[in-house]
Amino acid sequence: MALAPYDHFRFVLVRTSHSGNIGSAARAIRTMGFDRLTLVAPSRFPDPEATALAAGADDVLGNAVVVDDLVGGLAGTTFALGLSARRRGVNLPELDPREGAAQAIAAARRGEQVALVFGNERTGLENDELSRCHAMVRIPSVDDFSSLNLSQAVQVVAYEIRSALLADAAEPVAAVEAEVDPDEVPADAEQVERFFTHLGETLDDIEFHKGRSPTTIMLKLRKLFLRARPELRELRILHGILADAQRMAGMAKKRD
Amino acid sequence: MALAPYDHFRFVLVRTSHSGNIGSAARAIRTMGFDRLTLVAPSRFPDPEATALAAGADDVLGNAVVVDDLVGGLAGTTFALGLSARRRGVNLPELDPREGAAQAIAAARRGEQVALVFGNERTGLENDELSRCHAMVRIPSVDDFSSLNLSQAVQVVAYEIRSALLADAAEPVAAVEAEVDPDEVPADAEQVERFFTHLGETLDDIEFHKGRSPTTIMLKLRKLFLRARPELRELRILHGILADAQRMAGMAKKRD
Secondary structure, three states, X not given: OOOOHHHHEEEEEEOOOOHHHHHHHHHHHHHOOOOOEEEEOOOOOOOHHHHHHHOOOHHHHHOXXXXXXXXXXXXXXXXXXXXXXXXXXXXXXXXXXXXXXXXXXXXXXXOOOEEEEEOEOOOEOOHHHHOOOOEEEOOOOOXXXXXXXXXHHHHHHHHHHHHXXXXXXXXXXXXXXXXXXXXXXXXXXHHHHHHHHHHHHHHHHOOOOOOOOHHHHHHHHHHHXXXXXXXXXXXXXXXXXHHHHHHHHHHHHHHO | OOOOHHHHEEEEEXXXXXXXXXXXXXXXXXXXXXXXXXXXXXXXXXXXHHHHHHOOOHHHHHOOEEEOOHHHHOOOOOEEEEEOOOOOOOOOOEEOHHHHHHHHHHHHHOOOOEEEEEXXXXXXXXXXXXXXXXXXXXXXXXXXXXXXXXXXXXHHHHHHHHHHHHHHHHOOOOOOOOOOOHHHOEOOHHHHHHHHHHHHHHXXXXXXXXXXXXXXXXXXXXXXHHHHOOEHHHHHHHHHHHHHHHHHHHHHHHHO
16 A cells, blocks of 8 residues: 555545534544545535534544535545445445455555445435445344444444454564563462462461361362462462461460 | 343443433444443433434333442443453453454353443543453554544444354354353352452451552452452352451450
């Protein structure tokens, strides 16, 4: 990609009715690293409601491109994905957001400009608008309540593309071992054993067993603490607690 | 899973300021097949703004459970994921939404109830709220504009869990339900909370703190025990140990 990866993606909102959704969409794409927004025949723009809901993504709104129709909205792009909540009569490949993100990134990697196209809140994309797209993306909503809020759909798509870009970026990098604090790694077997010994002695001191089998109880406690994989500094706290319980038991017994 | 898969998940919104976000979140989870919403100390609920933005997800709002604090919000759950926009001082495993969804589904498959916990719009989850969660989920937003709208975050998490459930269902594996002994599943949040309360009281009784901050120590112990995900019968043993330590402390003090 010649441009920065995120600059290959444009979010295109078509005939949006509610200005608030434009603002929420601007915020949504901004959180995911994108900033290119195209508005096709919005009901109102600019609008204070959009600005309020952008919650600071003013740069996205300020640089938004406003055009009359989707042909204008797609100018300069070579790959377009159209969002649709319903299965349509349109004969287009239907992708889920993850597959859509993968194809969008593949196109961007070839240097292409990619459009993610979202229709009107109530009516979605018209068939002639979908027919300008290379594939349809359907967010897998439930059949009896299928309609996501517009900006929620934008968020999901932006999130999927960002996740895939991050995974891409993470791959070729050699795994660098972070510096670890020895206190923050699980304690070794000897240290854990020392804790179990101390725990067993304490249970005797506080007269916990009372006829129950010490072995069975210790096996159960062992299982519990091994599952937690305690760190050394956590063991230190536990030793401190046991020591205090033992001290109390000692004082209690002097009394007898 | 004994229940339908989606019934194992509960979305918990903590101290939500804007009623509209409650409505948008209800719509978001409903589109993804979920319907269990818990509201912890919402600013206002019910509220016409919530109803308007739910856009027909009235059943979700109507069945929403309203509670005073997160302990109540987690009642009956055994696995909780807390959403956080920022990396925190809290030392919890940090997952991305996909990893979080995988862990949540694994818990649901074991028959557990799972909570997805979302904090206040401006302040997020408090550290003591995060400390009641087993892991933190961070949606991978950009550093310079990291804050998603609350309902957008809900949408992304619900979408990831649904996508994973759909992928699971597509697999030809017959999910065999093992008979589970209620003693052998992780204790629920209330039971664990009761243990932490008892542990805190015991530390006071045995005079453990000695100038150290009880809060810091309790957070560390909380983290250790949450990691172990104790079973109910294990908690019973621990309660027994604490009770004996308290008894010794009581006897020791009578002596003074």
